[in-house]
Amino acid sequence: MPLRFGCIADDFTGGTDVAAAFRRAGLRTALVFGTPDATTVPPTDCDAVVVALKSRSTPADEAVADSLAAQRWLRDRGAAQLYFKYCSTFDSTPRGNIGPVTDALMDATTAPITLHCPASPANGRTVYQGHLFVHDQLLSDSPLRHHPLNPMTDASLVRLLSAQTRHPVALLDRSTTDQGVEAVRDAVEAHRRAGVRHVIADALTDDDLAVLGAAALELPVVGGAAGLAEGLGRAHPATGPATAGPPPPQGRAAVLAGSCSARTLEQIARFHAAGLPCFRLDVLGAAAGHDVIGSTLHWYRDQSPDLPVLIHASVSVEELAAVQNQLGVDEAAAQVEGMLGTLASRLVEGGVRRLIVAGGETSGAVTTALGIRAVLVGEEVDSGVPWTHTTTKAGDLALMLKSGNFGAPDLFTRTLTGASQETT
Numbered sequence: 120m121p122l123r124f125g126c127i128a129d130d131f132t133g134g135t136d137v138a139a140a141f142r143r144a145g146l147r148t149a150l151v152f153g154t155p156d157a158t159t160v161p162p163t164d165c166d167a168v169v170v171a172l173k174s175r176s177t178p179a180d181e182a183v184a185d186s187l188a189a190q191r192w193l194r195d196r197g198a199a200q201l202y203f204k205y206c207s208t209f210d211s212t213p214r215g216n217i218g219p220v221t222d223a224l225m226d227a228t229t230a231p232i233t234l235h236c237p238a239s240p241a242n243g244r245t246v247y248q249g250h251l252f253v254h255d256q257l258l259s260d261s262p263l264r265h266h267p268l269n270p271m272t273d274a275s276l277v278r279l280l281s282a283q284t285r286h287p288v289a290l291l292d293r294s295t296t297d298q299g300v301e302a303v304r305d306a307v308e309a310h311r312r313a314g315v316r317h318v319i320a321d322a323l324t325d326d327d328l329a330v331l332g333a334a335a336l337e338l339p340v341v342g343g344a345a346g347l348a349e350g351l352g353r354a355h356p357a358t359g360p361a362t363a364g365p366p367p368p369q370g371r372a373a374v375l376a377g378s379c380s381a382r383t384l385e386q387i388a389r390f391h392a393a394g395l396p397c398f399r400l401d402v403l404g405a406a407a408g409h410d411v412i413g414s415t416l417h418w419y420r421d422q423s424p425d426l427p428v429l430i431h432a433s434v435s436v437e438e439l440a441a442v443q444n445q446l447g448v449d450e451a452a453a454q455v456e457g458m459l460g461t462l463a464s465r466l467v468e469g470g471v472r473r474l475i476v477a478g479g480e481t482s483g484a485v486t487t488a489l490g491i492r493a494v495l496v497g498e499e500v501d502s503g504v505p506w507t508h509t510t511t512k513a514g515d516l517a518l519m520l521k522s523g524n525f526g527a528p529d530l531f532t533r534t535l536t537g538a539s540q541e542t543t
């Protein structure tokens with residue numbers, strides 16, 4: 120059966136988020152991690168295949184090369200349309216990577232024009248007059264202005280994208296979307312005739328995204344977050360039941376967190392407040408050559424196997440800045456990601472069978488360290504946060520890759536102790 124959607128996600132948690140969106144739209148969806156090659160087993164009988172890369176914060180030429188390799192692999196599997204999934208908060212620097220990757224995918228598919236919309240209303244991301252909001256704040260006023268790798272200090276998507284492409288960028292505002300699918304198609308066509316290559320669309324609701332998705336179904340390349348992917352998916356008739364996940368495997372449970380996002384810090388605080396065992400990694404100590412892995416594993420062995428544990432590098436904005444000032448951003452990230460990757464391997468070898476990873480870059484590091492290449496996308500626990508299922512050398516593993524800002528504050532405690540959902 121031909122593949123309807125080939126999707127390239129620029130980080131691993133973005134991959135799980137968009138895979139959950141396609142699944143919600145009723146599409147059978149598989150998720151592959153890392154640049155696929157001839158040895159990557161092509162999933163069969165899927166409507167959508169998501170290739171999750173670690174290309175959000177890499178140099179633009181690397182991001183382009185990896186994305187083109189994924190595009191060729193998806194094309195060879197018959198993908199009728201490409202979706203480039205980037206962050207709902209448009210995480211990128213002026214030097215990269217959303218513009219260059221989209222341009223390269225458009226060149227490769229000879230697409231004359233594309234539509235972008237990073238809105239994800241389920242997670243409070245909306246676009247109005249081309250400005251990105253995070254709940255009730257402009258992106259540039261939100262906690263994303265302190266992001267450790269991609270601090271977002273401008274909310275104008277036209278301005279942000281124009282800095283990343285030499286091609287014209289234009290806005291399709293909500294008054295057009297309000298007029299329906301035909302009006303959006305006509306507006307995109309008018310922009311194409313005027314020489315525009317990138318159209319940024321407003322969207323406040325899932326209904327707006329359904330209109331945009333239906334209007335964009337014939338464009339070779341479309342870009343945005345999980346919301347527009349769901350809109351596209353809903354515009355395409357499903358061919359079979361969405362994949363159900365197997366029951367969770369028995370074994371210990373752990374959370375590994377490298378995200379310093381506000382929501383992850385809240386989730387960690389809830390876990391701690393519930394009296395569950397938490398261990399904070401000493402990043403400066405590790406950089407100074409101390410055996411932080413050894414002391415963490417020593418602590419872990421003293422914990423009750425019946426309780427989930429949480430190990431985190433995550434720190435407040437102020438502490439993060441202090442570590443980054445001392446080590447540099449890249450060295451600090453390398454220390455954190457190296458430690459969490461090694462710990463993931465040791466924990467899974469030691470019997471952990473349910474593992475939550477918090478943070479996009481962190482998820483990339485952990486998944487790579489565990490040698491996981493593909494997963495089945497299962498039940499969605501909170502919006503954009505599904506369980507995925509895979510098998511490692513050590514046995515079956517239920518893996519949840521959580522974007523830094525996703526999930527309810529009680530996600531870790533509720534998911535791993537079976538506590539009922541809090542009403543907020």
Ligand SMILES: Nc1ncnc2c1ncn2[C@@H]1O[C@H](COP(=O)(O)OP(=O)(O)O)[C@@H](O)[C@H]1O
Pocket residue numbers: 267268377378379380383402432433434439442443451452453455456477478479480481482521522523524
């Ligand atoms: N204590 C720390 N000191 C320095 N850098 C850190 C620390 N904790 C986490 N980081 C880095 O912050 C970044 C968080 O990014 P990521 O995992 O993508 O989270 P998010 O999904 O919240 O953006 C990672 O590169 C991680 O290595």
Ligand SMILES: O=C(O)[C@@H](O)C(=O)COP(=O)(O)O
Pocket residue numbers: 130132133134136137205206207208239344345380478479480503521522523524
């Ligand atoms: O679109 C989104 O917001 C997420 O899918 C995502 O990509 C978030 O990135 P991280 O917070 O770095 O995980």
